[in-house]
Amino acid sequence: MxxxxxxxxxxxxxxxxxxxxxxxxxxxxxxxxPESFDSNLRDSFFKIRGEIPNNENVFIIDIDEKALKTLGQWPWSRDKISKILQNLTNAGIGIMAFDVVFAEEDRSSPHKIFNQYNVKMDNVPNYDKIFAKTIATTPTILGYQFELEKDNENINKKAPQIPAIFVERNKNSEENYLITATGTILNIPIVQENAYSSGFFNNIPDESGIIRSVPLIISYNDIIYPSLALEILRVITDTKRVEVNYDPYGVKNIKLNDITIPTDRHGRILVNFRGKEKNFRYISALDIYNNKFDKKYIEGKIAIIGTSAAGILDLRATPFESVYPGVEVHANVVDNILTGDFIYKASWTxxxxxxxxxxxxxxxxxxxxxxxxxxxxxxxxxxxxxxxxxxxxxxxxxxxxxxxxxxxxxxxxxxxxxxxxxxxxxIRQEEAIKKKFASKVSKEVMDSLLLHTNNNTFSATQKEITVFFSDVRNFTNISESMPSANVLIEFLNEYMDPMTDIIIKEKGTVDKFIGDAIMAYWNAPGSVPDHAERAVIATLNQLHMIDELNKKVRQDPRFKNTVKMSDKMGVDPIEIGIGLNTGIAVVGEMGSKQRSDYTVIGDPINLGARLESLCKYYNSKCNISNFTKEQLKGNYIYRFLDLVTVKGKSEPVEIWQIHDYDRDESEHKLYKVSKQKLKEELELYHNAIELYKASKFDEALNIFKEVNSWEDKTNKNIYDIYIERCEHFISNPPENFNGVFEHTTKG
The missing domain is CATH 1.20.58 (Methane Monooxygenase Hydroxylase; Chain G, domain 1)
Incomplete structure (x- = not known):
C-alpha cells in the first residue's frame, strides 16, 4: 500500500x-x-472593487454640452478661453493644464478676418495674442500630441521646450524601451512659445482598445518628453532634474524629487482607476466663464481642461466602462501619483x-x-x-x-x-456500469440509478406529476417543404435544442421525442414540489422563445422553402401548441428484459395529450386542466375555454388557456396587445361565459358577437365556437343544461 x-x-x-x-x-x-484574457480578468477585479474616492486635489473643467450650447461649437474663440483661464487664476487655482491642442490660428479673431478681406485698421484685437499673453501670465501647462505611427515629410518635426533635465540611469545603450514618436502636433507658435511648459496627452489603448496604462514619457529625436500628467506633477514638485531609472528589463521607475513612480518597462504607468465617469469633480467651462462657481473647490487645486462631449470625440474605453472621457484618464494618473497608491508590475513578477x-x-x-x-x-x-x-x-x-x-x-x-x-x-468499473445503464435509460435516470443502486427508487409507483405535451403546427407542410431529410433533421434540432434546455432548466424530465412532438413531465424521478408552476413557466418561456427561433429560421438559407411556404399560408415557420395536466400517474421503469425506460403512464398523461391536441380546436397556444390551474400560485392571465368530456372519459374537465405572465408590461409579446385591452376583452368574455353556463344564451350571444367584432381580439376561434353553440341552443333549447361539451375526437 x-x-x-x-x-x-x-x-x-x-x-x-x-x-x-x-x-x-x-x-x-x-x-x-493570453494577454487580452488576463487584462479582462483584471478589469473584473476593478469592477468588483468598485469606486474609490479621489483626494479631491484634481478637478476637471469640462467643455460639456451645456457650454457648447451657450458659447458655440468647438473650437471657441481664444478670448473666451482666455477669460476662463483668467477667472480660474483670480480664484486662486494652483495649476491648469489643457487636454486640448490649439494647432491652428483662431479663425474668428477680428485681425484674422480683417486681413482676409485686406482691411487695414489699427488696434484690431488679435485673439491669439490675447490668449498667448494669458498663457504667459497664468499657471497654465499646454497640451500637445505626438505622432506615433506616421513618418513622412508632411509631419511636423518641431519639438516643444521643456524646462527640465531628464537623466537616464543604468540604461542599456543598445536598446530603447521607450515609445518613440515620429512627429508632433503642437500649439501654434505664439501660444506654444509663451507657455512655461507643456506635456503630451497621448492615451494609447492596448490591443483590445481599452486604456489600462498611460505613457509618462515618450522619446522623440533621442530626447525624453513628459506626459501632461507627469509635467503637472513635475511643476508642482518643482523638479528640475527628472530621473528615469532602468533595470535589465527596461524602465523601472521615474523619480520626481521625493516621489518615485513605478512604471512598466516602457515607461507607462498602470492606471489605478478610481471608478466610472464623473468620479472626479466636473465644473462646466460655462460656469467658469460666467464666474459662477464656488472658489473653495478651486483654490490651490489642479484643473485639467478637457471635454466629456460626445461630439468632440475625446472618449475612451476603460476597465469600468466603454465610454469614458479622456481628460479623466489624466486626472486618474495625477491622483494616483499624488496619493501614491500605484499598481505596477515589478521586474521580479x-x-x-x-x-x-x-x-x-x-x-x-x-x-x-x-x-x-x-x-x-x-x-x-x-x-x-x-x-x-x-x-x-x-x-x-x-x-x-x-x-x-x-x-x-x-x-x-x-x-x-x-x-x-x-x-x-x-473509475473504469463505474464507467462500465454507466454504459450498461445507458442502453436502458436516459442520462438523467442513469445518474440517479447510480446514486440509488441499493433501493427500489425506480420501481413502478404512483406519484403526482405534471405532464407536458407540445406539437409543431403544420409539420406535414414543413416536412414537405424541406429539400432533404438531413435539412429536416437540422430544422428539428434548431427547434428541439432550446425547447429541451428550457424544460431541463425548470427541473423537468424530457421523456421522449415523437417526431416533432415533445413529451416531458415534472416531479419524477426527483421530487419537484412546485412541479405545476415550473411546467407553466417552462411553457411560457418556450412560447416567448418561438419569436426568436422564427427570426433565426427566416435568416437561415437552409430553410428558405419553409419560410416561403409559411408566408404563403400566413403563419410563422414555427407555431406550437402545448397541453399541461396534473394528476396521479404510474411512474417507474417499464419495458422488457431487452429494453426498458423510466416513464409515466395513466389517465393524466392521456388527458395531457388531449389538451395539447385541442389547442388547434380552441386556437390557443397553451391549454391546461383545472387540476393544473388549482396548483398555480404565480400571476398569469387566464381564459376559461370550456367544460368538456374528452374522448374515452365521462367526467367533465375544465380547460383553461394561459395567455401570458400577468406582468406590468405595456404589451404582451405573445398576443401583441396591451395588457389593458386584453383584460377588457377577458372581462367581457368571462361575463358571457357565466351567462352561457346559466343558459342565458341570448345575452351571452350578444357579448360574444360584440367582442368578435373587435379587430384586436386575441382568439377568433373561441368566439366562433360559442356563437355557434349559443345560436344552436337558442334554436334548440336544452334540458338540464350543465355547460358540458363532449369532444368525440382527439382534437
Whole structure:
C-alpha cells in the first residue's frame, strides 16, 4: 500500500511538472497570447472593487454640452478661453493644464478676418495674442500630441521646450524601451512659445482598445518628453532634474524629487482607476466663464481642461466602462501619483508568476488525487476562489500586478488532468456500469440509478406529476417543404435544442421525442414540489422563445422553402401548441428484459395529450386542466375555454388557456396587445361565459358577437365556437343544461 502511494505520488508529480513546463514555456515565449484574457480578468477585479474616492486635489473643467450650447461649437474663440483661464487664476487655482491642442490660428479673431478681406485698421484685437499673453501670465501647462505611427515629410518635426533635465540611469545603450514618436502636433507658435511648459496627452489603448496604462514619457529625436500628467506633477514638485531609472528589463521607475513612480518597462504607468465617469469633480467651462462657481473647490487645486462631449470625440474605453472621457484618464494618473497608491508590475513578477504555476500545478493535482471523486469540483472551486482572492488582495493592497490567467488555467488543467487520471486508474468499473445503464435509460435516470443502486427508487409507483405535451403546427407542410431529410433533421434540432434546455432548466424530465412532438413531465424521478408552476413557466418561456427561433429560421438559407411556404399560408415557420395536466400517474421503469425506460403512464398523461391536441380546436397556444390551474400560485392571465368530456372519459374537465405572465408590461409579446385591452376583452368574455353556463344564451350571444367584432381580439376561434353553440341552443333549447361539451375526437 505504501509503495503504491509513493508510486502514485511520483507519477502525478511528474505529470504536474510536465504541465508546469508547458505553461511556463507558453508564458515566456508567447506572452501576447493570453494577454487580452488576463487584462479582462483584471478589469473584473476593478469592477468588483468598485469606486474609490479621489483626494479631491484634481478637478476637471469640462467643455460639456451645456457650454457648447451657450458659447458655440468647438473650437471657441481664444478670448473666451482666455477669460476662463483668467477667472480660474483670480480664484486662486494652483495649476491648469489643457487636454486640448490649439494647432491652428483662431479663425474668428477680428485681425484674422480683417486681413482676409485686406482691411487695414489699427488696434484690431488679435485673439491669439490675447490668449498667448494669458498663457504667459497664468499657471497654465499646454497640451500637445505626438505622432506615433506616421513618418513622412508632411509631419511636423518641431519639438516643444521643456524646462527640465531628464537623466537616464543604468540604461542599456543598445536598446530603447521607450515609445518613440515620429512627429508632433503642437500649439501654434505664439501660444506654444509663451507657455512655461507643456506635456503630451497621448492615451494609447492596448490591443483590445481599452486604456489600462498611460505613457509618462515618450522619446522623440533621442530626447525624453513628459506626459501632461507627469509635467503637472513635475511643476508642482518643482523638479528640475527628472530621473528615469532602468533595470535589465527596461524602465523601472521615474523619480520626481521625493516621489518615485513605478512604471512598466516602457515607461507607462498602470492606471489605478478610481471608478466610472464623473468620479472626479466636473465644473462646466460655462460656469467658469460666467464666474459662477464656488472658489473653495478651486483654490490651490489642479484643473485639467478637457471635454466629456460626445461630439468632440475625446472618449475612451476603460476597465469600468466603454465610454469614458479622456481628460479623466489624466486626472486618474495625477491622483494616483499624488496619493501614491500605484499598481505596477515589478521586474521580479515574471519569476513569481512561474513559481505560482509550478506550485499550483503540483498542489492541485495531489489534492484532487487523494480526495473522493465527488470532491473534485469543490476542490477546484476552492483553489480558484483562493487564488482569485489572493491576486485581488495583492493588486489592491500591495499594488502588485501578478498574472491572473495562468494561475486559473493551471488550476483548471491540473484538475482536469488529475480527474482524467482518476478516470483511467480508478473509475473504469463505474464507467462500465454507466454504459450498461445507458442502453436502458436516459442520462438523467442513469445518474440517479447510480446514486440509488441499493433501493427500489425506480420501481413502478404512483406519484403526482405534471405532464407536458407540445406539437409543431403544420409539420406535414414543413416536412414537405424541406429539400432533404438531413435539412429536416437540422430544422428539428434548431427547434428541439432550446425547447429541451428550457424544460431541463425548470427541473423537468424530457421523456421522449415523437417526431416533432415533445413529451416531458415534472416531479419524477426527483421530487419537484412546485412541479405545476415550473411546467407553466417552462411553457411560457418556450412560447416567448418561438419569436426568436422564427427570426433565426427566416435568416437561415437552409430553410428558405419553409419560410416561403409559411408566408404563403400566413403563419410563422414555427407555431406550437402545448397541453399541461396534473394528476396521479404510474411512474417507474417499464419495458422488457431487452429494453426498458423510466416513464409515466395513466389517465393524466392521456388527458395531457388531449389538451395539447385541442389547442388547434380552441386556437390557443397553451391549454391546461383545472387540476393544473388549482396548483398555480404565480400571476398569469387566464381564459376559461370550456367544460368538456374528452374522448374515452365521462367526467367533465375544465380547460383553461394561459395567455401570458400577468406582468406590468405595456404589451404582451405573445398576443401583441396591451395588457389593458386584453383584460377588457377577458372581462367581457368571462361575463358571457357565466351567462352561457346559466343558459342565458341570448345575452351571452350578444357579448360574444360584440367582442368578435373587435379587430384586436386575441382568439377568433373561441368566439366562433360559442356563437355557434349559443345560436344552436337558442334554436334548440336544452334540458338540464350543465355547460358540458363532449369532444368525440382527439382534437
Amino acid at each position: 505504501k509503495n503504491k502511494f509513493i508510486k502514485k505520488t511520483l507519477i502525478y508529480s511528474g505529470i504536474s511538472f510536465i504541465l508546469s513546463i508547458f505553461l511556463s514555456f507558453t508564458y515566456i515565449f508567447f506572452p501576447q497570447l 515574471d519569476g513569481a508568476n512561474l513559481a505560482i504555476i509550478f506550485a499550483l500545478s503540483l498542489v492541485v493535482m495531489l489534492a484532487i488525487t487523494y480526495t473522493p471523486f465527488w470532491c473534485n469540483p469543490f476542490i477546484t472551486l476552492i483553489f480558484l476562489g483562493g487564488i482569485l482572492y489572493t491576486l485581488y488582495y495583492t493588486l489592491f493592497t500591495k499594488g502588485l500586478v501578478l498574472n491572473i490567467f495562468y494561475p486559473l488555467v493551471t488550476i483548471i488543467l491540473a484538475a482536469i488532468i488529475a480527474t482524467l487520471l482518476d478516470y483511467f486508474f480508478e
